[in-house]
Amino acid sequence: MKAVILAGGKSSRMGQDKASMVLGEKYVIQHVIDNLSSVFEEVFISGNHTDYPNSKGIITDITIQKGPMGGIHSALEFCREDIFVCSCDMPFVSSGLIQDFLQKKVENKINVVRHGEKIYPVLGIYPLAVLGTLEETIKNENLRMTSFLQQQNAHYIDYDDGFETQLLNINTPENFRAAEIIINKNL
Template identity: 75%
Template sequence: MKAIILAGGKSSRMGQDKASMILGGKTLIQHIIDNLSFVFDEIFISGNHSNYPISKGIIKDVTTQKGPMGGIRSALEFCQEDIFVCSCDMPFVSSDLIENILQKKVEYRINVVRFGEKIYPVVGIYPFSILNDLKKTIENGNLRMTSFLEQQNAHYIDFEDSFEHQLLNINTPENFKTAEKIIKSKLK
């Protein structure tokens, strides 16, 4: 299984490219590459920028402006196998959390993280077998990840409080400030 970092978004709420923001001395995307490399031999970046750090390579979007679903579609088409995805704005996803997902996965189903009532569709496993359904959903203009997960009978992997900070999505300047506090507390 290959790991895919989803980095094709507009970063509109942040106002700048999130993946390239510096947190604790390195870019957000480098944090994720480092964490994924403990578990996966091959890590690709799904997005349309070419200035990202070295990974296995950049997977360009097949169709642009389709959000995470477009990135997952492009990655599945490129890899031709099941993939593990993680968003570029989640630098605290650890190898422990990733291993936990891999151990609890249900074969041939989408497996994503859930914490309490919140679903994290951009952290988990997408099987190659969903590619045709994903294409049709995108072509029909339905880009809501949660709707697609329901349609596909996704398997939700529940995590307890000890993993909560690992699921921080850095979407806004306020989220970034929270991430800086987490990094500072780890360095103490």
């Protein structure tokens, strides 16, 4: 299985490319690359920027402006196998969480993380088998990930509050400040 970092968003709530922001001593996306590389041999970046740091390569979007669904579609089309996805703005997802997740997955289903009532559609496994359905869903402009997960009867892997820090998405300046506090505690 290949890992794919979803990095095609506009970062509109942040006001700048969040993947390229420096957190600690490296880019936010580099934290994600490092964490995934400790579990997966091949880590790709799905997005339309070409200046991201080291990874196996960049997967450009087949259809643009389709959000995470478009990135997952492009990655499945490119990899032609099941993929593990993680958003570029989740720098604290540990190799331990990933390995635990992989042990709890259900074969041939979409598997995503859930914490309490919050579903994380950009942290999980998407099987190649959903490629056709995903393509059709995008053509119909049904871009709500949670709706797609429900339609596909996704398997949710639950994590308790002990994992809350690892599930932090850096979407806003406030989220980034929270991430800086976390990273400074660990330095």
